[in-house]
Amino acid sequence: MVSCAHRLGAALCAMLLFDTASAYASCPVLPSAERLDRGKHAVTPDDLLGLRDIGLPAVAYGEPSPVAVAPDGRHAALVLSRAEAASNSYCRGLVIVDLEGRERPRLVDSGGDLITDSDPFNGYYTPDGGQPTIVPVWSPDGSRIAYRRRDRGVTQAWVANVDGSGARAVTADTVDVDAIAWAPGDGVLVFADRPGVAVANAAIDSAGLSGWLYDASILPDYGPRPMVAGPIGRRAHLVSLGDGTVRDAGPEEAGLLPPELAFGASAAISAVTATGARAGVRKTGDALFFAPTVIDIDRPGRARVTCRAGACASGVQHLWWNADGTRLYLQRREGWNRETNAFYVIDPASSGTPRLVLATTDALLGCQLLPAGLLCLRENATAPRRLVLIDLGSGSARTVFDPNPQVASWRFGAVRRLRWKNNLGLEAWGDLVLPPDIGPHEKVPLVIVQYDSKGFLRGGTGDEYPVYALAAQGMAVLSIERPISVAQADPKVRTMADYYVVFQKDWGERRSQLSSVETGIRAAIATGAIDPARIGITGLSDGSSTVRFALINSNLVFKAAAISTCCVEMRTTMTYGGIAWAEFNKSMGYPPASNEDEAFWRPYSMVLNAGRMTTPLLMQLADREYLLSLETVTALREHHQPVEMYVFPNEFHLKWQPAHRQAIYRRNIDWFAYWLLGRIDADPAKTAQYRRWDAMRTSVRAGVAGSGP
Known part of the structure; x- marks a missing residue:
């Protein structure tokens, strides 16, 4: 067991672990509570630049949802980000939203820099300016939220109190924290990093003393420094929020983290219930793209149901079970050049045939099935992204949180x-x-x-x-x-x-x-x-x-x-x-x-x-x-x-x-x-x-x- 101070030194540990949220109190992350001017004005470049983002700015299907629902099912947490040209930085904050609309959104932490990502390119980690999706994680008792935040060039795990009483970094890693999850018990967080990245960079630095060999690791347009070869596996740790001690995680604890994808791979489309019911998309052809698919549905003690209907044949993006595991919902892109988002429900106990419940050309992202309906991020040509709750019976939607109400004044x-x-x-x-x-x-x-x-x-x-x-x-x-x-x-x-x-x-x-x-x-x-x-x-x-x-x-x-x-x-x-x-x-x-x-x-x-x-x-x-x-x-x-x-x-x-x-x-x-x-x-x-x-x-x-x- 190693304490934060032993790993990085007492001064740096104190700088990282103490509450720094107050330093960013002036950052206007949330939209103003003041009544907006009802007059319309022509859209300017700065209007567009100043839009607040939930998740990735672009529409990207297949990403994890950036909205995390609380254990009580009544609140959600998300990271809000807004570009600020004057300071060449981003205003970022962790926001809690009341899904029932009784309370105004609350900012429980603010600050941090934009986190950018590296993509695998010919076997090497290559920075491309894109962003990973930051997914907040609620503690089991719903009193705290963990998320990844970047300060001073390193991404750490942060924990914010839901009541707004403070937020702090709980790791002091020398490399970026890659994933987080809560461990069972009181105040223990699982986190993963990739120490091999630091080792690889040190080796590159050392090789530079005698000259870098010009080989496939060098992209001249990026510069003469070699790229880090992948894949580099991650390592899981446990950190105690009480005293900051860190120890290696065991296999069971590491299994609590989001699954690690193969280098450059995409996640499989599947869903599982607590009682063991499973559903997954399976290709039935060997074509690389648009091979026909089916959905296999397995329930304990019952024969497999395989959906071969048109709605299951291609374009499936997500699967969800309802709370009692009796119905399976699927999201599918279909229609003219896949412009339509369609949602179907399957009752495995009856015919297993999908029934259409909603179809729209709006973009619907990061959807999650709740007892009250489908919680999604929704946008269309003239309406930026907002959080909505969709009634799957009527198809009607209620806006839960609109981060950009100022757009109502745009002409x-x-x-x-x-x-x-x-x-x-x-x-x-x-x-x-x-x-x-x-x-x-x-x-x-x-x-x-x-x-x-x-x-x-x-x-x-x-x-x-x-x-x-x-x-x-x-x-x-x-x-x-x-x-x-x-x-x-x-x-x-x-x-x-x-x-x-x-x-x-x-x-x-x-x-x-x-x-x-x-x-x-x-x-x-x-x-x-x-x-x-x-x-x-x-x-x-x-x-x-x-x-x-x-x-x-x-x-x-x-x-x-x-x-x-x-x-x-x-x-x-x-x-x-x-x-x-x-x-x-x-x-x-x-x-x-x-x-x-x-x-x-x-x-x-x-x-x-x-x-x-x-x-x-x-x-x-x-x-x-x-x-x-x-x-x-x-x-x-x-x-x-x-x-x-x-x-x-x-x-x-x-x-x-x-x-x-x-x-x-x-x-x-x-x-x-x-x-x-x-x-x-x-x-x-x-x-x-x-x-x-x-x-x-x-x-x-x-x-x-x-x-x-």
């Missing part, structure tokens, strides 16, 4: 769902957002935002293109939900190796996504509200790939473009991406770096097409990715094409810093307002920006685009 234009198929017959859809003040016969510019349109329309994948703030400036926005990939649609795909070959063959995925975007644009133009001569296009990650492919291959003319990641080029991809990525690309059919196969690259390479890349292009990139853009930017500048690039420090594939996100929002609005509306912001601080853009515009009109600054 939205019309939002219309458009549906279409691309040239391969793959289903797609998009939300067409019109400016609030558009006239009945007016035609306005259109900006394409990709490639996820589920839930509230914030800023597309990566949240860099503020949909409603663009619309407030007089531009329509088509927010696109992309179709499934060509490889997902191919039933012959059995392995990931098969997947990548089909994905890449003859640039098949790029052609499919471009067809979807072009068809969506034509559907928007057919509404009569869009000026086909003023179209802009945006994207991050796969969306950026679609933008670049479109600028080379589309028959449509784009007036302006903006991307958040760049690029894939003949001379760059196999070098700055590193050895592991080069080998991966070769497995998909890319030629090696020593073979400059221009015929292969010409449909996708902006370098090889730089002489005709006249669409003004804005690039706002992370410092860990910008090296991959240099070949492209150099070629465009050498051909005097209109391009401008910004690099943001300490950023990843998904940019997480609020000040950066604010700057990106504002610059994207300026960019498209300039090129599509001919509008200039009178702010004197932007004089140099518009001087550069004026030079670009003059050169484009003359047929010879100007260089950069």
